[in-house]
Amino acid sequence: MIHQDCITLPRLININRHEHRVSRTSLLGVLNSVCGVCRQKVDWTCGGYSCQKCPGYVVHSKCATRKDVWNGKELEGIPEETEDIEPYVVIDDNTIQHFSHKEHYLRLNFDGVLCEDNKHCNACTQPISLESFYGCIMDCDFMLHKKCAEFPKKKWHVLHNERLTLVPRKSDFFVCDACYRVSNGFVYQHGDMELDVLCSSISEPFVHPSHPDHPLYYILRDEDGICSGCNLEESHVLSCIEVGCGFVLGFKCATLSHVIKHRVDDHPLTLCYGEEASGKYWCDICETETDPSKWFYT
Incomplete structure (x- = not known):
């Protein structure tokens, strides 16, 4: 029947x-x-x-x-x-030619420690920090995190039912439709949908260090969810499906770097997933009181 x-x-x-x-x-x-x-x-x-x-x-x-x-x-x-969605051509073990920078080859650097503090990835616009990255062999300041260089030229994503295409951006800005960050980096787009490469990299099941026991999924919801990282309402969230758990993450918190370098401190800063504590916490940059139950870097 x-x-x-x-x-x-x-x-x-x-x-x-x-x-x-x-x-x-x-x-x-x-x-x-x-x-x-x-x-x-x-x-x-x-x-x-x-x-x-x-x-x-x-x-x-x-x-x-x-x-x-x-x-x-x-x-x-x-x-x-059957089109080629590979983002680069391998030249040798440490050298590639990326489709977004065909004029010069890029060479792999295995540690970002030696990179200057003000250098940023052209794809995600985040600091190179401590990660491996590809740098232009010529003196043109074009850099890509290794993981960003590997993003395919086309992919599917849970927030859109058409295949998205990776487009390099030069100077114009866009607002990511998942996390609402403003960016002038690479964008995955189709029609009016635009996602930055950080949010577009999220796939199911998504495992985050703040919730290691259960994977997270994008589940259609009737109302906005409260992000467990920042305690703000988010229209697009990743949810734990375990009964009674209630853990959800917005795309912005889900894509935060786990370790960063910042000019205010000589040492790397690590993302802390909030804590139940008494007393007052103060941000060393803005010198205002912070909520220890929300995520912070330390």
Whole structure:
């Protein structure tokens, strides 16, 4: 038996929770599985969507065809895209040619300690700090964190149901639609959707050091969530799905650097995930009282 509405379900689609296509099947046959969208259990005797390349990845039919998950395109009979999404060409073990800086090669530096304090990554706009980075072999100050240099030219993201394209930015600014930070770095975009490379790097399951026991997922919510890092309301949050936990993170806090260098101190500063404490805490920069239950650097 089949619902009348289910007869017209598409056979082959892309969803924004998975890099590969998923196909409709009348019998999932995967025991003890959970839906890749809502994270609820899936009845293996029923139909749904599964990935042919990733054994065990299944999605409820209704979840896979939600408007915020699927772009409405039936792909049966349409060849899969085979375009090159690699962001760079390898020249040798320590040298690459990145698509955003084709005029010069970039060389890998394994430690950012020797980098000047005022140098920033052109992709994420964050300080080079203590991380490995690629620097231009010519004297043009173009730098990319190693992890930023590896971002693919195209990808899917949970906040948009169309594939996003990585676009280098030169001087104009944009506001990230996930964390609302202003940036002039690289941007993943499609139509009106614009994500900075930090927020676009978040994928499910997302594991954060502040909540190591359980992974976090992007779950559709009826109301804004209160971020456990800054105690502010956020429209886009990553949630723990364990019963009774209630831990959520906004994209801004989820993408904060864990270790940074700052000009006010000679030593690296580490992100502290808040603490229950009595007494007063004071910020050494603005000299105002801070809330110890919120995240801070120390």
